[in-house]
Amino acid sequence: MSQENIIYFSDYICITKGADGFYIESYKKGMSVDEFNKIIGRHPEIKITSFMAIKNAILFAPKPPVKFGEVKDRISVELSSDELKAYIRLCVEEWEFSGDARVKLMEEISKSLEKAGVVFGIKEDVLLDGLCNNKQILIAEGIPPEHGEDAVIRMYEIKKAKPAIKEDGRVDHYELNLINKVKTGDWLGERIDPTPGTAGKSVKGNPIPARPGRNYPLHYDKNSVREERKGGVTYLYALKSGAVHYEGDRISVSNHLEIDGDVDFKTGNINFDGFVTIKGTVADGFSVVAVKDVEILGTIGIGSVKEVVSKEGSIYIKGGIAGKNKAVIKAKKDVYTKYISDATVACEGSLHVGLYCINSNITAREIIIDSPKGQISGGNIQCETKVLSPVLGSPSEKRTVISVKGFNRNTLKERLEEVMKNIETLKNELVKVKAEVNAYFENEQNGKVGSLKAEDIRQRFNRIKNELTELEEEKKAISDTLRTRGEGEISILKKAYPGVVIGIKNIIKEIDRPIVNTTFYIQDGYIKEV
Template identity: 30%
Template sequence: MRHSIIVEGNTYRTALEKGLKKLGVDPGKARVDVLEEGKMMMGIVLKPYRLMLTVAQDGIEQDTEETRQHLSDWFSLDYREDGVYLTVYLFESEHADNSKVSEIQQFIKRKKVEGINNEAILYAISNTGHPVKIAEAQPELPVDEEIIITVSRDRMKATAVLLPPYGGKALTCEDVMQKLRDMGVIHGIDEEAIVRLLNNKQYGKEEAIAAGTAPQRGKDAVITYHIDTNKNAKPTINSDGTVNYHSLNNIENVKQGQILAVLTPPTDGIPGMTVTGNQMPSVPGRPLALPKGKNTQISDDGLKLLAATDGKAELISGKIHVYSIHEVRSNVDNSTGNIDFIGSVIIHGNILSGFEVKAGGSIEVRGVVEGASLIAERDIILRKGFQGMKKGVIKAGGSVTARFIENGTVFAKEDIVAETLMHSHVVSGGHIRLVGKNALIVGGKVHATLGISALTIGSPMATRTLLEVGISPEVRDEYDSLKEQLAQLEKEMAKVEQILALLSRMESTGQLPIEKKIIQQRAVTTKIEYSVRIPEIRARLNELEETLLESANGKIHGKKTVYPGVIITIGPSSLHVKDTVKYATFMRDEGEIRFVSYEG
């Protein structure tokens, strides 16, 4: 006959001793089966050991290897008549590292053992399996259930670890709430998490019980454009290779009072709060100003930009301008005289030799330009072409588009697009592109900041044709000038801010005389002006820096033929073409001009 009992204990040894006592037998007289392994963390019992002890009828049962192994598991604290004893049990594969020493010390501290001999604790750890007296005899005090609350460094989270009782009282929800109040935790408390923690008794497991409210950043201001801001003169190529200059659709017409743009102001955002009740300020959204330019006005509520006149709306350097369009239904000749207009100009006829047309916007000529001068702040479109007669000049702040350019001078800050370019001096701040069936460059000097492309460059007669790619001296001068202006303005802005700070301190003490008040008002006006001008200069410098980087990689593309007599210059390097080159792209490589298969 066999007799079995099932017992539980915080440790293997505690459960074993309890079972042996109930059976009334000595160690080694009962067989021990482990039904459930116990778990412990930092001296905290997460799960008790559950053992089944069995004795035979004669009361003798052989101790197994498994029993001996579990007898050496972790540690126990025994209160005896002559003192408090610590027994440390470690498996052979384990060693007493600092974490285990700390767990034992924390457990003893929770048990409120007085007069501890720390050297004895270390001795017990180094002499496993032997009870070591660590304190004089004393009653085993009950230990209440305990909670350890930790507030994160940023005060945005509070976590808790529940510690088990040893004969003491269990915690209530109100106990935990009071401890939170004592620690200053008053916001974002999760009472459901606290109740769940206390009910589940998951000792030693960290749980979040309070969370702060993060501040919400305000929304940035938004400008919604009610016009097409990308109206550019771009000719289309027909299926037969011809260029269509009629359907350019490059004018954005607006009526007086029409809404050009709408401003949605920034929001302030929503402040946050830490678990300790401290407010966390929000960051407001970034403001924007309506892009007010020429012939526009801002509505009374300050949220809409309106056209002040009928005309053509364009977005230039971040501002919307409205240009009234001036149309000439005939030729520009003696009947019209020279034209100087703030807006855009459309010429339905020709511009005869010797006349001049200036426009604050764009110029469109539907006839031929013959030895005349055209100057526009934006694009110039010549639906037929430009016969310069060696005296005509075209200058555009934007791009130039023409069917042909012959014996003239053309300057454009942006691209130049044409079908033929013959014996002319042409300078582009962007690309020069020859399009259509001919796509020919022959004779003259052609300079582009970013690149040149054509079907044919030069002629079988070895006509001297100069092609240059790289940054123009004018752009470099503008860049250097703007750098100097920016440095000077920033220096002056710093002085203005110092003056305003000094006057503000005087004003706060009531010691600002009238003459100083006038200086203060002037300084405020100057600061506002500088606050507008400095960002504008920085934006332009960024554009120029991008151009400088792009121009360093400029290329010249000859899709069909590049003839002898052509001189190619890219940056500081030059190449005289002495033999006909087919289907090639020229580039600067290691200080020399080389050509490869066409890449255009």
């Protein structure tokens, strides 16, 4: 090769430039890799394509000429995969960055960009003051698309019934909202439409479409709820006055009977397929039976009523129960009341009593006396898991029987695992059905899907949601039970008097002396106390 093609020469190696790239020839061993790298560093125009050729030439000298590199492009242009960014890499002489040569270099860069199709978002400031060798330089940047925002849904929130405790320690049942009542035309929910988004622009000047936001269906009972669109928002309003509740994700307004005064000879006995609110009281000898929740809001409470029954819901009696050994209260779920005297109360959930429970027959999953000054005295209390009261019995040593059926902790743990597995299975099912619902909902706007199929999807969706709700409630109930001490608990927060008989899992213990701040529980077949 001619002298002018020699890039580097020493006693060890010779680097030459050929028509198709760079070659290395070695004469003897002794050159280190670091020394070779320093040589290459002085020649940025060399793009190494074979490190193996270099290694063999240096380590196994002498070696004949072998190609190890190519000539780097003076200006290489590279685009990101989304074409939102363009980069250049320069391999030019250093003197080309100044004077008239710089102007020519900028023109050359512009032509290279044009050849690569880069016509938009070119950074003029980088061209003027930001060029250098052997570095990836961001030279152009497009406008990314602004994807649309998904639909936003807000729905009516059901207030949970929970008795509040005042600072003075008294239970304030006036704040308990058992039934969520609405009137015709009241707001029940809304959905803000998704936005289409804004298209972007690539460095090639091509539009980049934006992804529109996803729309979501509003689940509601069309017989009791209507929708209305206003300015990009779909609102849900009650078609009738009633009680709001959810079946799965579907909001409904159920029949709600509201009696302004008392249940007495003017109204007769109440038997209603829905929710019932009585603003007064229930006269002695009369009955109230409802499928859903019942609330009796009179401050004087009720007396020797025949019965108050909720077949599927809860009961709230604001003023208390003075049953005169005649009143019967039954609820599928929970019962809340200020006090109970001489009555029979049965519920499958929790019984919350504000002040006291005297001479009454109680059956519940658990009974909780909310006031720090509350007490249970006299009567027969039968619970599944727990009894919690500040005081049990009375100074007169009135016979008070407290019985907790108890449970098997291992069996409950197994059931909890089963419930959690079922919940996970249903959640996976729900994801699939939601995808169907969303697909239907998007196509429904264009009338591509028939209403029969839509109704089938909705029914499956609501069935799964209802099953999930039931399982979640069971999970919570089991978890609450497992927090009970032992396998059945009777907690006395302040004092218990002689005359109180406690039983847990049929193991009986009679209190024969006053005791304070004690919890009884069963473990290993014995009643223990802490």
